[in-house]
Amino acid sequence: MIRIFGWNEFLVIVMAAQWTIALSAIAFAGGSVGGLLIALMRVSEVRAFRLFATGFIRVFQGTPLLMQLFLVFFGMNIFGFAINPWIAATIALALHASAFLGEIWRGCIEAVPKGQGEAATALGLRYYHSMRHVILPQAIRIAVAPTVGFLVQLIKGTSLASIIGFTELTRQGQIINNATFSPFLVFGTVAAIYFLLCWPLSLVARRMETRFSRATAR
């Protein structure tokens, strides 16, 4: 029995985009917290923190996202948790995002001139206030564009969660395709939805990049 790819099938795919968005959002939120920690550890004066953060970044940058998903997914089982694609995908993507955002933000923190931290220290500001009020606000300006750029990568990366059985946009497409066997229509639709999610973000990133380069040129 082959179903026809009609309005209903189209809507089912569109609705699945909400899971892609949700997974991206949660992974990005988790990755932001983790990424800030990793970035701060990476620029820390404590050697052990630096080593840990460097290792963490190396591992996640040096292995495919799909393997990270597999390891978390099957690893959870080994450590006695019930297999749950949702939780596995969220954890794996958040860790992945932590590593990449950590590396991006480390560069942004280091791009703030050394004299800024020295001036803060000389005024008696300690680590927290110096970071919070002097270093990070300046780093954030530099970080916005590459961060949005990474978010686009992350959204596209969530499609891999389909392989561990998480029903988001790509997996919903596969399911519909199995029933309708109209791969061109189905995956054309899926691709178009990814594009509509990512393209505006790319535009925003580019706009911010030019705005920032203009601001620093002054």
Add this chain to the structure above:
Amino acid sequence: MNMVSEIASAPAARGASDPAVRMEDVNKWYGSFHALKNVNLTVGRGERIVICGPSGSGKSTMIRCINQLETIHSGRIVVDGHDLTPGGKNVDLIRQETGMVFQQFNLFPHMTVLENCTLAPMKVRGVTKAEAEETAMKFLRRVRIPEQAAKYPAQLSGGQQQRVAIARALCMNPKIMLFDEPTSALDPEMVKEVLDTMVDLANEGMTMLCVTHEMGFARSVADRVVFMDRGEILEVATPDTFFSAPQHERTRFFLGQIS
């Protein structure tokens, strides 16, 4: 503006009895490079010290050790009675009591002039915003730029930025001011306005250690001139003696080069 008359007389106790800064046999290395070699210097309260010497001689390193922007490897530094031996607990206290002015100003570019001045008093001393702003305006008036309070550093000239940096340091009510070539990054026409501000400060009785090659300033303001070369203090003398009868060959060579 009558800053001079506010604190008319020079401070009474100048000398070694109750020093603002005492450095004893201070040594510092950058890797294998011996940056400070057995540095001994005692700075009395209210004393104005000018430090000069060739590039790379360790002038910046020395004054940065006083507020622990650099740590020393051996010896002892006592600031305002607080021992600064490495690992000591007095570092935060010392940093609050010493103000520092940098060659590159190092104002916080994302904050207005006023915010630059109020940040540390609010976060470190815990004073209220209103109080911090009042103090900030007082010092901005003293450095003669109260009208720039709402601007961002990038909107000011170099000389104005450096005066803001001085005001920002003063807002913490420091007992000692450290200057690291405060006029070296300035266009020539702006040097005077910054030096004038520093003269005012000296006249108020502030203890000052000032790395500078402005020999006019050294002559008119310094109580003593310190000459450094290759990580050592070669000569400490009153400006008169320093300029008219330098003891050391290398000092004479240096003075010949800069004048």
